[in-house]
Amino acid sequence: MIINKDEIHEKISRNGLKVTHQRMVIYGAVAGMTHHPTADHIFEAIHEENPSISLGTVYKTLDTFVEKGILKKVFTTNGQMRYDPRTENHGHIYCSNTDEIIDYYDKDLNEVIVQFFKKKRVNNLMINNITLQINARKIDPDKDISIK
Amino acid sequence: MIINKDEIHEKISRNGLKVTHQRMVIYGAVAGMTHHPTADHIFEAIHEENPSISLGTVYKTLDTFVEKGILKKVFTTNGQMRYDPRTENHGHIYCSNTDEIIDYYDKDLNEVIVQFFKKKRVNNLMINNITLQINARKIDPDKDISIK
DNA sequence: CTATTTGCAAATAATTTGCAGCTGG
DNA sequence: CCAGCTGCAAATTATTTGCAAATAG
Numbered sequence: 001m002i003i004n005k006d007e008i009h010e011k012i013s014r015n016g017l018k019v020t021h022q023r024m025v026i027y028g029a030v031a032g033m034t035h036h037p038t039a040d041h042i043f044e045a046i047h048e049e050n051p052s053i054s055l056g057t058v059y060k061t062l063d064t065f066v067e068k069g070i071l072k073k074v075f076t077t078n079g080q081m082r083y084d085p086r087t088e089n090h091g092h093i094y095c096s097n098t099d100e101i102i103d104y105y106d107k108d109l110n111e112v113i114v115q116f117f118k119k120k121r122v123n124n125l126m127i128n129n130i131t132l133q134i135n136a137r138k139i140d141p142d143k144d145i146s147i148k
Numbered sequence: 149m150i151i152n153k154d155e156i157h158e159k160i161s162r163n164g165l166k167v168t169h170q171r172m173v174i175y176g177a178v179a180g181m182t183h184h185p186t187a188d189h190i191f192e193a194i195h196e197e198n199p200s201i202s203l204g205t206v207y208k209t210l211d212t213f214v215e216k217g218i219l220k221k222v223f224t225t226n227g228q229m230r231y232d233p234r235t236e237n238h239g240h241i242y243c244s245n246t247d248e249i250i251d252y253y254d255k256d257l258n259e260v261i262v263q264f265f266k267k268k269r270v271n272n273l274m275i276n277n278i279t280l281q282i283n284a285r286k287i288d289p290d291k292d293i294s295i296k
Numbered sequence: 297c298t299a300t301t302t303g304c305a306a307a308t309a310a311t312t313t314g315c316a317g318c319t320g321g
Numbered sequence: 322c323c324a325g326c327t328g329c330a331a332a333t334t335a336t337t338t339g340c341a342a343a344t345a346g
Contacts, residue, residue, distance in 0.1 A: 018320050018325065039311080054328050059311060061326095075223035075281065079335070080310075093273070109264050113280075116257050117295075125241070125293040128283045132261070133223065135276045146271040166300060166345050187336080202303050207336060209301095227310070228335075 001085050003031045015068040022053050026061045027070070027085075036074050036082040036092075036101040074101055075133070091132030098141045104134060149179045149233050163216040170201050174209045175218070175233075184222050184230040184240075184249040222249055223281070239280030246289045252282060 008027050012019045029045045030037060037045070043058045062083055065071040074082040074092065082101060090105035113130055138145060156175050160167045177193045178185060185193070191206045210231055213219040222230040222240065230249060238253035261278055286293060 020320075020326065022327070052328080056312085056329075057327055063312090064326095073225040075225050076227075077221040077223050077229070079227045079229050081225070081227050095273075096276070106264075109261070112260060112264070113257070116254075116260070121294075121296045123294040123296075124287050124291050125243075125284050125295070126287055128244070128285065130283070131281045133279045133281050135278070136273050137276065139272050139274055143272050145273040146269075147265075147273070148269045148271075168301065168345070170302070200303080204304075204337085205302055211337095212301095 001031045001034075003028070003085075011070055015070060017064065017068065021050075022057050023061055023065075025050050025053065026058060027065065030062075030071060030083055031085040034102075036084050038080050038082050042083075076101075089129045089131060091134065093134040093136055093145070095136060095138050095141075095145075097137045100138075102145065104132065104147065149182075151176070151179045151233075159218055163218060165212065165216065169198075170205050171209055171213075173198050173201060174206060175213065178210075178219060178231055179233040182250075184232050186228050186230050190231075224249075237277045237279060239282065241282040241284055241293070243284060243286050243289075243293075245285045248286075250293065252280065252295065 005024065005028075008024055008031070009019050012023050012027065017023065025046050026042060029042050033041070033045070039055070039058050039062055042062070043053075043055045046053060046058075062071065062081075066073055066083070069087060072084045072087055074084050076082055084103075086103060089110070090103050093102040093104050094100075095102065109132075117127065117130065153172065153176075156172055156179070157167050160171050160175065165171065173194050174190060177190050181189070181193070187203070187206050187210055190210070191201075191203045194201060194206075210219065210229075214221055214231070217235060220232045220235055222232050224230055232251075234251060236253075237258070238251050241250040241252050242248075243250065257280075265275065265278065
């Protein structure tokens, strides 16, 4: 997810937040990582260049971003929170052997699922979105995956 | 998920575990709850009848069950582990306003998804299973939902 | 009998909180 | 200016660990 400083600036201020150095750096780090980092991953990634930004601020900033819809939390099974800079509806591939979480989205499949639920009689429930969760393992952990 | 003592006994011993009172009670509690409890929920549910079973034992037992495949961990976004007695492939409805996690499975829809991936060229990835995650809110939090 | 399991208490890991000082708009 | 942020350190919460005593098979 390539995003430049102006876009980050705009994203933060559009949501009524003050544009601070910390927020710029933290958002930039999350957007630059592909595998959905934890708060600690982000802290480590930015710490060398920005030793004054504290872990507490990373947590608070991530929280604020989630609250404003700038980031989303990722579903996990190990009680560690991970963050996603892609806020549009999309699924995830969980690689059990590498601990990576990889984005996955297919327009056609999504359409099929949406149509499926349109035909259903859904009672007392307002569906917000539906995503896929693909549990898998990489065959060669050092190489990338692809689905075509 | 109604399950009797003999079945629990069998489920535990079949997996090479010793059948203890604690394990019987803990499994029975998880199976009896529909909304995917946390370790603490389980502890509270059993504590009155079984004051000698400690929270530590609940944690260890749940871990052991997950390791043996008797229970599954549920994906969450708040860093709290929740457990699922249904080990077959199925999806979840996350009710944001009630914090409930409700099972959902549709055979036909599952078949469509499986067929979709059969047609794909998947590289360097071995897919284990695919589930749906439905993010939603209950309209009346006190009533049940249904999808027909 | 003996390898496992349990209970207890202490330890750890992840996250949150309180508050004084700083800063963006 | 001053409401909203940040850094720091202490607090909290969920979970794990170590170990001696108990117990299933």
